[in-house]
Amino acid sequence: MKxxxxxxxxxxxxxxxxxxxxxxxxxxxxxxxxxxxxxVNEGLQGFAAKNGEAWEGFDVDFCRAxxxxxxxxxxxxxxxPLSAEAxxxxxxxxxxxxxxxxxxxxxxxxxxxxxxxAGVSYYDGQGFMVPRQPERLSALELDGTIVCVxxxxxxxxxxxxxxxxNNMAHEIAALGSAEDILAAYQxxxxxxxxxxxxxxxxxxxxxxxSDEHIILPDTISKEPLGPVVRKDDPHWATVVNWVLxxxxxxxxxxxxxxxxxxxxxxxxxxxxxxxGTDGSLGSDLxxxxxxxxxxxxxxxxxGEIFSRNLGAGSDLAIERGLNRLWNRGGILYxxxxx
Amino acid sequence: MQFRLSLAIGLALTVFWAAISNAAQRKxxxxxxxxxxxxxxxxxxxxxxWRPQPxxxxxxxxxxxxxIHTEERFLYHVMGDGRAMxxxxxxxxxxxxxxxxxxxxxxxxxxxxxxxxxMIERQPYLPRFMAGGPGNPLGARALYLGNTIYRIHGTxxxxxxxxxMSSGCFRMINPDVITLYEGVPVGTRVIVRQAPxx
Numbered sequence: 001m002k003x004x005x006x007x008x009x010x011x012x013x014x015x016x017x018x019x020x021x022x023x024x025x026x027x028x029x030x031x032x033x034x035x036x037x038x039x040v041n042e043g044l045q046g047f048a049a050k051n052g053e054a055w056e057g058f059d060v061d062f063c064r065a066x067x068x069x070x071x072x073x074x075x076x077x078x079x080x081p082l083s084a085e086a087x088x089x090x091x092x093x094x095x096x097x098x099x100x101x102x103x104x105x106x107x108x109x110x111x112x113x114x115x116x117x118a119g120v121s122y123y124d125g126q127g128f129m130v131p132r133q134p135e136r137l138s139a140l141e142l143d144g145t146i147v148c149v150x151x152x153x154x155x156x157x158x159x160x161x162x163x164x165x166n167n168m169a170h171e172i173a174a175l176g177s178a179e180d181i182l183a184a185y186q187x188x189x190x191x192x193x194x195x196x197x198x199x200x201x202x203x204x205x206x207x208x209x210s211d212e213h214i215i216l217p218d219t220i221s222k223e224p225l226g227p228v229v230r231k232d233d234p235h236w237a238t239v240v241n242w243v244l245x246x247x248x249x250x251x252x253x254x255x256x257x258x259x260x261x262x263x264x265x266x267x268x269x270x271x272x273x274x275x276g277t278d279g280s281l282g283s284d285l286x287x288x289x290x291x292x293x294x295x296x297x298x299x300x301x302x303g304e305i306f307s308r309n310l311g312a313g314s315d316l317a318i319e320r321g322l323n324r325l326w327n328r329g330g331i332l333y334x335x336x337x338x
Numbered sequence: 339m340q341f342r343l344s345l346a347i348g349l350a351l352t353v354f355w356a357a358i359s360n361a362a363q364r365k366x367x368x369x370x371x372x373x374x375x376x377x378x379x380x381x382x383x384x385x386x387x388w389r390p391q392p393x394x395x396x397x398x399x400x401x402x403x404x405x406i407h408t409e410e411r412f413l414y415h416v417m418g419d420g421r422a423m424x425x426x427x428x429x430x431x432x433x434x435x436x437x438x439x440x441x442x443x444x445x446x447x448x449x450x451x452x453x454x455x456x457m458i459e460r461q462p463y464l465p466r467f468m469a470g471g472p473g474n475p476l477g478a479r480a481l482y483l484g485n486t487i488y489r490i491h492g493t494x495x496x497x498x499x500x501x502x503m504s505s506g507c508f509r510m511i512n513p514d515v516i517t518l519y520e521g522v523p524v525g526t527r528v529i530v531r532q533a534p535x536x
Contacts, residue, residue, distance in 0.1 A: 134517075137392040138421060211386035217394040217421050254534035266536045312387060321394040328407065329395040329414070329422070 026097050026229070026236035027286055030070050035078050038063035039096040042081040045202055046310045046318070047102045055079045058309040059100040062121060062227055062244070065299045066098060069243045069291045074298045088113040091228060098240055099228040102198075110231070118240040120226045122310075123322035123331060125219030126155050127197040129185075129204060132214045139218035143168040148181045148190035150174070154221070155195050162220045182206055196223055198310070201318045217321065239285060245334035246292045249274060250301035252325050252334070257300040260293050274337045281337065292337070302332070370503075372495060373451070373465060374473040381496045382511050388426025388499050390514055395422035402526055404490075404518075406508060408435055409533035411500045413490070413508065415518060425518065427490075428498040428509035435532050436506055440484035442526045445519060446470075449480040449491065478512040479519040483528055490528070491515065 030036050040048035040059050048057040055063075055077075064074040080096050091099045092113045103109070104124075105117040128139050128147075135141075142163070149156045151174035163170040173190045175181045182203060184190050193200065200215050207213060227244065229237045250256075253271055255263040263275050272278040275293040282289035299305060303325075307313040311320060324330025393414075399405060401418030408429045414422040430436065448470030458464055468474055477492015490508045492515040493499075499511060510518065 132389075132391075134390065137417065137423070138419070214391055217392050219394075252534070254536055259536060262536045268536065271536055317387065319391075319393055324394075326396075329393075329397060329405075331396060 024230070024233040024236075026233045027070065027239055030097055034071060035076050036063065036067040036070060036098070037078045037080060037096045038066070039080045039082045039087055039090055039099040039101055041101045042083060044102060046198070046314060046316045048079075048081075048100075056309070058122065058305060059102060061299055061305045061309060062100045062247075063098070065247060065295050065305075066227075066240060066243050068295045068298050069239065069246075069287055072288060072291075072294055088115060088228070091115060091230060094230070097229075097236075102225050103228055105224045105226050114231045115228050116231045116237050117224075117226045117228050118237050119244040120224040121244055122198070122225040124196050124198050124223035124225055125322070126158055126194060126221040126223070127200055127219050128216045129193040129200045129213055130191065130216060132212050136214075136216070139216050139220065140166055140168075142170065142192055144170070145192045146171045146173055146190040147192045147194050148173045148175060148184050149194045150178070150181065151176055153195075158221050159194060178203055178206075196221075197321070198316075198318060201310075201316045205315060215319065217319075219322065235286070239287070242285065242337075243295065246274075246295060246337065247299075247302040247305065248325070248332055248334035249337050250292065250296045251303040252327070255296055255301060256304060257297055260297045263296075264290075264293060270336075270338070371453075371464070371475045373468055373475055375494050376472045377494050377496050377512075382513060384426060384496060384499055384511060390517065391424050392417070392421055393424045394420055395424070396420050397422075399527070399529065402522075404522065404526060404528045406528070406530045408437070408502075408530060411502070413510070413518075415521065425510055425514050426499045428493065428500065428504055429502050430504050430506040431502045436488070437530045437532045439530075440486060440488075440528050442481050442522060442524050442528060443484050444482040445522075445524060446480050446482075447519075448474065448478060449476045450474070451476050472512075477509070477515055479515045481515075481519065481522060481528075490518070 040055065040063065043049050046057055048055060048059045063077045063079065067077045068074045080090065082090050082101060087099055087101055087103065088109065090096050092115060105120060110116060128142065130136055147159055147170055149159055149172060156172065156174050159172055173184055175184060181193055185193050186207065193203065197215055197219060204210050204213050227240055229240055253274060263271050264277055266272060273281065276282045276290035280289060282291045288294065306320065306323060310316050310318045320330060322331050324332060326333040395414055395416065397405065397416055399416055401416050403416045405414045405416065406427065411427055411429055413425045413427045416422050450470050451468040451474050453464045458466065473494055475494055477494060480489050480491040482489045488506050490510065492512040493509040496511045498509060
């Protein structure tokens with residue numbers, strides 16, 4: 001009898017625990033609230049910045065895409081600007097539903113804060129800016145150069161590793177600010193600038209003759225940026241992850257904001273399944289069955305989002321590079337929507 | 339207005355007919371050529387986006403291969419090690435897209451231009467024959483694609499780079515096509531890709 005009550009107590013305890021566990025239902029919370037709370041950068045050109053009252057940028061568009069997927073409305077987002085220091089804690093404490101803020105996916109970050117990265121939305125990495133010269137094709141041709149880099153960053157530490165490993169003589173000019181680096185580069189004190197590629201494009205804009213400088217194709221470090229969610233809600237992670245995959249798959253299938261209707265009317269089985277004309281994948285996921293069509297219609301596919309905020313359609317004019325589709329020269333690869 | 343419309347329809351029909359007619363017709367270029375016009379160095383300095391640039395480009399194709407992504411208006415000359423040299427090109431207009439794999443069958447410097455009969459009919463003032471040279475619409479170099487009527491060639495109209503206005507050929511500014519020509523032997527594989535269709 002005593003044993004039984006012990007078991008009973010244990011199972012009641014287990015049930016309570018499960019109920020508490022099941023409370024981490026972000027999808028239901030967001031639907032009930034009618035708003036998605038999205039953590040973004042306080043201001044980073046191309047990724048998240050306020051234009052008047054409206055937030056714009058690559059990371060902002062991802063928030064919008066999730067809002068359309070869940071709520072059918074790309075304006076149903078409350079943006080929470082977060083500093084680099086505050087971002088992960090804001091997420092783990094439940095102040096935001098999702099962190100979409102140019103954050104590099106590392107094991108340490110997932111472990112320390114109890115978080116999960118829901119895919120990679122942008123492959124960044126350390127690269128090199130040089131004056132545009134026909135014979136300068138790769139970072140392996142930087143022998144004997146003087147490299148400007150921000151002092152005290154991992155970028156500075158990576159330079160000797162790379163140059164020594166490739167038997168290239170070099171000097172480092174480690175400077176304290178972007179202004180100092182660009183001044184040194186323009187005065188000829190250094191002839192190469194190194195930082196994360198997205199950063200280099202932003203810096204290049206500040207040069208008077210920006211068109212005369214290029215960012216070399218090579219990257220010497222891995223900086224995969226992506227949206228982050230809490231670890232305790234796997235279903236929400238699945239939703240966010242597949243919103244990202246949907247944007248990529250839409251580009252791969254040739255579905256744009258302008259061609260959604262053609263996609264809905266398409267005869268191709270993979271396209272019909274994707275936009276929800278066939279099957280029930282959307283409702284099985286807990287969303288509208290045509291959520292992908294809605295997302296692409298209001299936000300565009302991955303290529304459109306990239307181009308508008310970072311790429312050829314923006315001032316930054318960042319090359320797609322690694323972020324091209326896997327079958328178009330890049331490494332962007334989404335699992336099949338089926 | 340009506341005249342303009344019928345002219346436009348006429349032009350479209352002629353160009354269409356030219357495109358579907360066989361290779362013997364040697365359809366060279368589309369309607370708005372400026373034979374004899376010699377582009378200035380300033381005109382050949384393209385917007386940064388269309389200038390040659392080494393880019394990351396992961397491919398299973400061997401170094402040396404040319405890959406053209408028509409919808410991007412870019413030609414990639416594969417360098418290996420995940421890199422390609424990318425050039426801005428002008429491509430075939432809507433209705434004149436094609437894709438496939440060919441090999442460079444012939445190369446020529448400063449190719450001659452023979453406008454096809456239907457183009458002469460439409461623009462009687464065009465020369466029947468124009469010797470290769472700086473004002474020639476085919477530009478400084480031509481790379482012939484297999485036994486098709488298509489080729490990669492230069493142009494005396496740098497402003498057409500980045501646009502879809504040819505009848506299926508790929509145009510590059512003369513300085514770029516000269517550079518490419520040097521690095522592309524006969525037999526080089528050329529892969530032409532289009533955007534996926536819905």
